[in-house]
Amino acid sequence: MAGQNDYGVSTHKTGGDLYQEALVALSSLVMKRDKGEQFEFASHYIKILDLEEDISKLKVIHVAGTKGKGSTCTFTESILRNYGFLTGLLTSPHLIDVRERIRLDGVEVSEEKFTAYFWWCYNRLKVDVVILEVGLGGRIDFTNVVKKPVVCGFSSLGYDHIEILGDTLGKIAGEKAGIFKLGVPAFTVPQPDEAMSVLEDKASALDVNLKVVQPLNKRLLSGKKLGLDGEHQYLNAGLAVSLAHTWLQKSCNLEIPNLNQMTTVLPEPFIRGLATASMQGRAQVIPDQTGNLVFYLDGAHTPESMEACAKWFSLAVVGDEQTDSTSESLVKGSESKLEKWSGETCQRILLFNCMSVLDPLLLLAHLRSTCAKNGVDFEKVLFVPNMSMPHNALVENKDDDSSVDLSWQYTVQKVWESLVGEEDGGKSEVFSSLPLAIKWLRDIVVDSPTRFQVLVTGSLQLVGDVLRLVRE
Template identity: 30%
Template structure:
């Protein structure tokens, strides 16, 4: 079986099963063995965390590209187009190369389906995408690949990486409870699964319950753990900018003040500091000579679609894929700090399995907001607003986001802003409208 065009190849990928009942890396390892182990020759920075993974990858990509390197990035989910998940120096994998790679792996997938029929069958959708990424980066000879975990860590298909240059754990918060557990300790156990023997680990601000688990795993693996309390530090700088964040950073022999990001949001200060720390660790390994001018340029250039992203100026429309409680909490802090003198109109839609009741409750506590709950065509059931809001009079309902937008534009002033948030799938749908 061979596919004739890109659409057929994409349909094949999306047609595969999403999850298996029993988590294992054995199937992925066998898959890669049959493909010639393309991952074995790659130098990788491995990134996990409940929130902040994508932005951290974006900062790392710019920092590495500033060194003149050929940098592969693997992220999920996609916001605009499937190909954006696999990029080299910000260029998405071309359709023809993706088609060729899919046709290359199809016979092996078919073989595994037969061989593993008595188990749970051949590779899942994400295992196939991961294999395509490893093949592409191997063929294209990237200098470094920055690889984002899909879900968790321990049993994620990216976790076949045996000797990462550095492992990164951005945050630990509640998400994917069915797969990762209900406690922060359980979730941290999965994230800590990417920690490898004698390989350094950088973490962001992690809750104590989760930190204990990560520290224990690092000790077991004899992995040096770099934390914001002991090895690097950052704080909000006194300098103010109209958009973005500014931090003072210190760590790994470097002090750099007024380091500016173009990404807005409290969480971006931490993401930038975590990414810079990971980069500096790799720089020391490679004996690169880095300077503050290159670092400033890279951090300021980093962009990430759907993360407090301004897609319209008049009126100011911001998109943020805050798809869990911790991310909504960060949005609330950003609104209180940066937009306390403006009225914020919020349009939100969330998947039913993402604690929507708690997320809407947090939004409804913001003083200077009007909230519209809505729905969209999600890949899984979408939360019904009336079912998950305690005081429905505080949250208005619109049958779709376009209806809410029309209502808002009719009543808002020039200084007000519109924030569209919730599921990344929802944000992706809206983003197409504004930017296509």
Template identity: 35%
Template sequence: MTRDYQASLGMVDNWPVVFMAASSEFLSAVRDLNLLQTNAEVLAKCKQPGVNFQLAALESLRVHLKRVGHEVQDLNQLNAIHIAGTKGKGSTSIFCEAVLQRLPVKAIPATRSQELTVGVYTSPHLVEVRERIRLNGRPISRTLFSRYFYECWDRAIVPYQDATKGTYQPGDLLRPGYFQFLTLLAYHVFLSERVDVAVLEVGMGGRFDATNLVPKPTVCGITSLGLDHQAVLGNTLREIAYQKAGIAKARVPLLTVTQPPDATDAIVQAANEAATTVTCPPSFTRYTNADQIHVGIAGTHQRSNAELAVALVLTWLRQSPLKTRLPELSEPLIQLPDFVLQGVAAARWPGRSQTVVTTNPTITWHLDGAHTTESIDACITWFLQHAKLNEPTVLLFNCSRGRQGSDMLAQLAQALLLRRVPIVAAVFCPNITQRLDGQNHTVTKHQQLAEPQSNAVAWQALYNKASRSCTTHVCLSIDRAVAWIQALGNPALTPTQVLVTGSLHLVGGVLDIVQGSPFISDAVNNGTKSIM
């Protein structure tokens, strides 16, 4: 089946959108996927007293999985590594992927190819939605995405177009939302492509997340925890940790990095309830070849993510039939095998502690998605270590509604003022991009602009209080923000570097503009791009 869709410069909700040179079927799939973005009015209908909408959505996903052609028990064939947490989930997933891809040939059964087939599911995407579903280190192609998308869409969505209309009644079948459908799609892709292992990153929480449909993963992991999504997960770290630890399964190893005491207590409680145990991954310093360990993703905070990933992969291997082919993994492990060292060093994750240099004008872009106060701390540490602190700098910032924007800006201002970084301008914009799969239909344009305007006022107040001058500017889109920065013509204000942080969607939008797709497969930036 072919869906026709305009592949040119067009309009979506009265905003200009560049439809890149891609198959009309892929663009049609993205358009249809965007229909599943749930607006506030629909969510309000579902938040009825006595109704656990998250549980209802998860139970409905079981039905949709069957409609697509899979039983829930089939998901055990994925031999999953399931990862929850507040920050570092995506990086940990990519470290796992990189190590698994470098297993020595001797470990692969003769009946297989020369490498494991590794599937990875992460969120959000930076540029194109297909980045969320990876096979062997690359986002699935547009062709593969489109084919599997409509196999799921025609079976799970089309028959239930009106499933969310009216008042929800217990037992009603809910139509999958945006993230739930993408998770369903990932399951379908991985089962259809017969992956040997699937690394699944939780979207939000854990206990009721769509990725938690897998009955028995091989191993589970929890990255660093902090306050996030309080409206859904709870107001305290203990409540949030308990939700995250909901991925625990009976007799499935559960690993976690060192957590605050309240979080640790909640994780242990959830593990006990699930009839499993909790362990912490060993530090790299315990291995005799610790001096040979080089972490491929920048930032000192990535070391703990890499340590967790290595422990998850080693646990996975010891739970698999491959362990008999890898005697070097026998306990106690004195030194890390070469394939582990190679994988940790080779891991790359665009938009996280990333530096890009552009010309005309020459600007160094420091990009790091940071959506919590803890992540901002890590971003600040990385930036201060790698930036030229005496050169004119612009801050480009946005955060999603409901995040701790004012707190994050206060952290940034305090650190930058303390180190006397010459911030010549601070630019704020919504996550509005010209890309079709960067459109957000859950809020109006007015609502999207409210947050940047509020952030600009907060930033100006911080600098006024410190008796420091800083130009503050609000733009209508990411494209306009980048254009404004590039057009700063006053020699006294011309920046040589830009710190882009906050929302990952912002980071992805900037990356797309200044360098094109950060991913190799099916290059994203193969059409005309214009600045609004």
């Protein structure tokens, strides 16, 4: 006879079956509602489960932004965990498994706990601090059910999801500013004037002390490097330091120097947290099992983040900033540090896709021009469809399928050809599936003395799909 566990979940099926059922149910809830309905549903669900009081007791750091908010949350969580606090981290989207979105004390929640209804597990674990990354916007995002966070943060704002958030920086900033709460302090990185004006007006109306933070000074790390690679991460790290410091001051009795007193070096837990922070799909380097094939992964999908991605890739491939922390070996027993190769022994390939609501001309123009300024060009460009769907908890693998609609990929290819001209345009190709593109890449490196450096960007879903295939 089928029984039930402590959370009222039937136990007659295997753990894997129950987990898959939970993902199916979760995906159906997400896909059937627009953003406003999702927020109302989340609020209603919390009331039904009588969790309003429990959630109000959580000591929350709430972070919104267009780019960098996930990195900021990751840095902040790592700092506070290195102070010895039990942390809860919620980020989005996931790349491979939906459980990536939820980390308890730095570890992804298990399938068993996820299946057994996460909120019950979460409340029973009684975390000391929760770092919440806004999913989309802020005002009607489901994370905004938190009524009184300890502190709020805003990473860099830009044009993204304009079909939902609005077509001007002012409108986008207005949606992001929805996480402001009466009297709750907030920090922001420097913003474009139009966006900053809106943030300041919204903050003033709610008596919010809004402070602007600058990029973290490298000397404060006492010779260490950030765990997340790329120069742009020092801006996110600066915001994370301010958020973590404010939370520490307001939520515990630890004696730590004021921010304006940290002029020579950060406290050791801050340094350790910033240096050990990790996040998939952001400036991540993964050698393939074939040996001479290396994937450079970054989920950039806005013009500004594409430029940052191009700078990072350009520096990485010429060997200027290759570190152990940015590489991951997939071959047991092999060296984890990437060798430095000169441009004469390497070929650079771009593997690209982006959502059809985005402007591929803006993205590819920023990417190409920034790479060119740094002396990097692509010998080949591959355009592919994604395997997974955004906002879907399930992953549906799509191998070679002659029925798949490639019209968008051909459109993006034409955009690329318009940028590089007819001669170089012949170096691009559309593949009907990502697995076929990966197979082609692995085939060309066989018995080749050349190292192939593949930049994967334009879509977090594409990055997650590549991660999944490379690790299989």
